[in-house]
Amino acid sequence: MKHYRAHLLVCAGTGCVSCGSFKIKEALEKEIKKRKLQDEVQVVATGCNGFCERGPIVLVQPDGIFYQLLTVEDVPLLVEEHLLKGRPVKKLMYVPPDEKQPVPKMKDIEFFKHQRLIVLRNRGRIDPEKIEEYIAFDGYEAMGKALAEMTPETIIAEISASGLRGRGGAGFPTGRKWAACAKEKRTPKYLICNGDEGDPGAFMDRSVLEADPHAVLEGMVIGAKAIGAVKGFIYIRHEYPLALKRVEIAIAQARDNGLLGEDILGAGFNFDLEIVEGAGAFVSGEETALIASVEGKIAMPRQRPPFPAQKGLWGLPTVINNVETWATVPNIIRRGADWFQGLGTESSKGTKIFSLVGKINNTGLVEVPMGITLRDVVFGIGGGIPKGREFKAVQIGGPSGGCLPAKLLDLPIDYESLTAAGAMMGSGGMIVMDDKTCMVDIAKYFLNFLQDESCGKCVSCREGTQRMWEIVRDITEGKGKESDLPLLEELAQVCKDASLCGLGQTAGNPILSTLQYFRHEFEAHILDKRCPAGVCTKLIRYVVLSEKCTGCLSCKKACPTEAITGSLKEVHSIIQTKCIKCGACQEACRFEAIESQRDEAIQVI
Amino acid sequence: MDTDKTKIQSLIDNHQGLKKNLIAILLDIQENFNYLSPESLRVVAKALDMPLIDIFGVATFYRAFSLTPRGKHMCLVCMGTACHVRGGPKILEEIERKLDVAPGENTKDGQFTLETVACLGCCAIGPVVVVDGEYHGHATIRKIGPILAKYQKPEAS
Amino acid sequence: MAGKKKLRIQDLAKIREKTKSLMTIREGEGRARVTVHMGTCGIAAGARDIMDALLDEISKAKVQDIIVTTSGCAGLCSAEPMATIELKNQPPVKYGDLTPEKIKKIFVQHILGGQMVTELVLAVGSETVY
Numbered sequence: 001m002k003h004y005r006a007h008l009l010v011c012a013g014t015g016c017v018s019c020g021s022f023k024i025k026e027a028l029e030k031e032i033k034k035r036k037l038q039d040e041v042q043v044v045a046t047g048c049n050g051f052c053e054r055g056p057i058v059l060v061q062p063d064g065i066f067y068q069l070l071t072v073e074d075v076p077l078l079v080e081e082h083l084l085k086g087r088p089v090k091k092l093m094y095v096p097p098d099e100k101q102p103v104p105k106m107k108d109i110e111f112f113k114h115q116r117l118i119v120l121r122n123r124g125r126i127d128p129e130k131i132e133e134y135i136a137f138d139g140y141e142a143m144g145k146a147l148a149e150m151t152p153e154t155i156i157a158e159i160s161a162s163g164l165r166g167r168g169g170a171g172f173p174t175g176r177k178w179a180a181c182a183k184e185k186r187t188p189k190y191l192i193c194n195g196d197e198g199d200p201g202a203f204m205d206r207s208v209l210e211a212d213p214h215a216v217l218e219g220m221v222i223g224a225k226a227i228g229a230v231k232g233f234i235y236i237r238h239e240y241p242l243a244l245k246r247v248e249i250a251i252a253q254a255r256d257n258g259l260l261g262e263d264i265l266g267a268g269f270n271f272d273l274e275i276v277e278g279a280g281a282f283v284s285g286e287e288t289a290l291i292a293s294v295e296g297k298i299a300m301p302r303q304r305p306p307f308p309a310q311k312g313l314w315g316l317p318t319v320i321n322n323v324e325t326w327a328t329v330p331n332i333i334r335r336g337a338d339w340f341q342g343l344g345t346e347s348s349k350g351t352k353i354f355s356l357v358g359k360i361n362n363t364g365l366v367e368v369p370m371g372i373t374l375r376d377v378v379f380g381i382g383g384g385i386p387k388g389r390e391f392k393a394v395q396i397g398g399p400s401g402g403c404l405p406a407k408l409l410d411l412p413i414d415y416e417s418l419t420a421a422g423a424m425m426g427s428g429g430m431i432v433m434d435d436k437t438c439m440v441d442i443a444k445y446f447l448n449f450l451q452d453e454s455c456g457k458c459v460s461c462r463e464g465t466q467r468m469w470e471i472v473r474d475i476t477e478g479k480g481k482e483s484d485l486p487l488l489e490e491l492a493q494v495c496k497d498a499s500l501c502g503l504g505q506t507a508g509n510p511i512l513s514t515l516q517y518f519r520h521e522f523e524a525h526i527l528d529k530r531c532p533a534g535v536c537t538k539l540i541r542y543v544v545l546s547e548k549c550t551g552c553l554s555c556k557k558a559c560p561t562e563a564i565t566g567s568l569k570e571v572h573s574i575i576q577t578k579c580i581k582c583g584a585c586q587e588a589c590r591f592e593a594i595e596s597q598r599d600e601a602i603q604v605i
Numbered sequence: 606m607d608t609d610k611t612k613i614q615s616l617i618d619n620h621q622g623l624k625k626n627l628i629a630i631l632l633d634i635q636e637n638f639n640y641l642s643p644e645s646l647r648v649v650a651k652a653l654d655m656p657l658i659d660i661f662g663v664a665t666f667y668r669a670f671s672l673t674p675r676g677k678h679m680c681l682v683c684m685g686t687a688c689h690v691r692g693g694p695k696i697l698e699e700i701e702r703k704l705d706v707a708p709g710e711n712t713k714d715g716q717f718t719l720e721t722v723a724c725l726g727c728c729a730i731g732p733v734v735v736v737d738g739e740y741h742g743h744a745t746i747r748k749i750g751p752i753l754a755k756y757q758k759p760e761a762s
Numbered sequence: 763m764a765g766k767k768k769l770r771i772q773d774l775a776k777i778r779e780k781t782k783s784l785m786t787i788r789e790g791e792g793r794a795r796v797t798v799h800m801g802t803c804g805i806a807a808g809a810r811d812i813m814d815a816l817l818d819e820i821s822k823a824k825v826q827d828i829i830v831t832t833s834g835c836a837g838l839c840s841a842e843p844m845a846t847i848e849l850k851n852q853p854p855v856k857y858g859d860l861t862p863e864k865i866k867k868i869f870v871q872h873i874l875g876g877q878m879v880t881e882l883v884l885a886v887g888s889e890t891v892y
Binding site: 009087141265 | 767768770771777778785789790792797801805810814817820831832834
Binding site: 014015017018019052053055197198199200201202203206207238239240276277278279280281282293294295296297298299355357358359363364395398429431433437442445446449453455558560582583584587588 | 623624625626627628629631632659662663666667668669670684685686687689690691692695698699702722723724725726727728729730731733740742745746747
């Protein structure tokens with residue numbers, strides 16, 4: 001390895017890659033060569049930096065300068081000014097919303113300032129495809145310690161004492177799960193890493209697998225020693241091609257270096273890993289369904305007990321943890337249970353990664369200590385709602401979770417508080433919604449998702465989600481009845497009581513929590529045939545606000561059905577009979593002159 | 606037809622002909638042939654010594670598999686929650702109108718297959734449309750026409 | 763299985779030691795920061811050779827937690843090529859009229875040894891860099 005005076009860390013997570021970060025990397029390398037800096041400056045592709053909203057991102061170290069929203073055209077300027085002349089380029093830096101001065105250094109940006117990186121400690125810092133860079137930052141140290149100095153009992157005791165709980169959904173104590181499996185006499189035993197991240201709006205597992213795959217491998221070897229497993233499987237959904245590739249590389253490198261396979265690190269311990277690619281089924285995130293899927297079968301859950309720790313893969317004792325949990329393990333072993341204990345709240349220890357998405361200024365991935373309030377995440381780190389709009393709700397926990405309103409913004413984020421409020425930790429998706437989001441539409445969205453993804457085994461879930469979706473769909477189309485709301489509540493309850501797995505048991509949550517906090521919106525749809533947020537197409541019509549319209553013709557050009565009349569500098573108007581409510585005019589208007597209003601033609605029965 | 610059989614057999618062999626690798630085998634066939642033909646399912650059933658119904662069950666359960674040939678271009682619209690609140694459904698409607706096709710179907714000329722996906726995990730650039738693996742972020746109704754045209758054009762000439 | 767030598771537990775520490783010094787830069791930390799002034803005048807006066815010699819010395823000495831950056835013209839073009847050395851918790855020291863030999867001496871005596879090369883010093887303490 002060579003000494004370089006500057007390292008350009010180019011984010012190569014899926015978010016940035018889809019914005020063209022590999023092209024930026026190529027352009028940087030070309031320009032650096034052109035300026036003969038190739039022996040002084042190194043360009044590194046790292047995993048997801050987290051601030052996805054601002055991609056493509058390049059961090060220049062040692063200066064800590066954060067460049068964002070880069071284009072290939074910016075590259076020559078960046079190289080000449082910053083790398084050659086040492087003058088950081090202001091115009092490529094991040095400018096916080098409503099401010100004028102850029103913030104040059106990454107550590108000073110609000111989005112990063114309040115985060116506490118443990119699982120994501122290597123993000124944007126190492127090249128995930130180079131094992132020696134992982135080792136440089138204390139990688140595999142915990143594994144060495146576990147293999148050489150610890151017994152299965154002391155490993156489990158350490159994990160139990162840390163208070164670590166599963167990061168994939170229900171929050172079951174990891175130490176207890178391992179202890180149950182270690183107790184089993186039957187062999188061989190297996191490990192599974194659940195990387196079937198199916199919650200829409202959650203992408204932390206993808207990011208960990210992409211940014212720091214060796215952390216997952218290391219955690220699994222430690223777990224293997226603890227329970228006496230010989231073989232592990234990493235299940236990754238096939239929608240994540242980059243994660244699949246990086247884990248494949250990591251496994252090959254680890255094997256090559258004697259960190260996987262036989263006689264790991266010369267400590268006499270054998271363990272190997274295999275990747276299993278998912279084929280697209282939300283329910284396979286449920287652990288018994290996941291087992292079936294790893295076995296090559298239909299991902300249908302089965303009754304528990306027996307739990308996988310007793311009867312798992314091919315009927316043998318199996319521990320399943322999700323990606324984030326496995327990646328947390330080496331940190332606990334390396335730094336000790338006491339250190340981990342010191343982070344978080346009484347019952348929820350450590351940090352948690354959240355994906356902060358939706359109507360939020362700073363979209364991205366954030367790792368924060370448990371117990372932080374929703375407000376600190378949404379407004380402190382997230383920078384609030386775009387265009388100064390009003391915060392309406394945050395949806396937490398995916399399709400099993402719920403929508404929490406503004407009055408709960410000061411709720412601390414921990415397993416118990418979220419569940420008590422009608423949401424759940426889930427995998428950590430946080431979808432922020434503003435006053436232009438219709439809560440009935442959101443309920444419809446999740447029910448549609450669930451009725452589509454229900455595996456069909458239990459009638460309560462198969463028919464229940466379908467029926468609930470139909471009812472809510474009717475409500476959004478102005479066909480709702482007052483009796484629908486108690487019926488929905490009843491159906492949600494039955495679905496909860498009579499379904500086998502987590503999907504069905506929690507399928508009622510999206511509807512129950514929206515009904516709890518946003519019942520008035522349902523009533524507006526049912527009683528007044530009105531969608532307050534202006535989303536439900538059947539209940540609205542688009543109108544031009546004459547006081548705002550400048551007559552610029554933009555909307556007229558955008559309209560696919562020629563439903564807009566008016567000539568240049570004349571207030572336009574929409575012919576309702578021709579309008580198909582596609583929304584193209586509203587999108588095209590730069591003056592917010594097109595509004596969706598209650599469709600007066602709708603009959604209130 | 607026979608070459609297909611050989612090819613399928615080699616894909617099965619890549620996975621040691623193990624029952625547990627059924628999903629991986631089907632994913633490979635899907636990728637190579639663009640769909641799972643009835644013939645290919647029979648070959649797999651025979652090679653793995655499994656009832657055809659079990660193979661069919663798996664092939665119809667998972668979203669990644671298609672039992673009918675897919676169009677030349679795959680147009681994938683993200684329907685994740687983040688994309689949804691940012692206007693994903695309007696984008697999907699526009700594509701449905703432009704291509705005159707419903708999700709899960711092929712266009713009449715066989716050029717496009719329209720599919721939706723629950724989440725691609727790149728919520729920052731939502732709404733997202735992916736055509737042939739190429740990501741188009743911050744999609745708007747007005748961008749859809751030009752995006753699709755990019756893939757339609759070479760065919761016309 | 764073909765492949766390279768399998769690692770032992772003690773090897774991990776060795777790799778860590780070897781690579782970590784190269785990686786400290788990514789954390790923006792180091793025992794010293796050297797700024798080579800690379801304005802047009804600096805480059806014309808030979809700043810590039812100074813940079814090359816410096817990086818070469820750093821590699822040879824295997825003490826790689828030293829941050830090397832560039833900056834624009836330092837404003838004293840007649841004394842180019844110039845470099846500023848900042849040891850941790852010490853005021854910056856400016857050197858001028860550098861040659862590869864001089865920067866080597868500065869590297870050994872000042873950066874590694876902590877002793878200023880007084881005869882080459884232009885100024886101690888100064889306006890801060892941006």
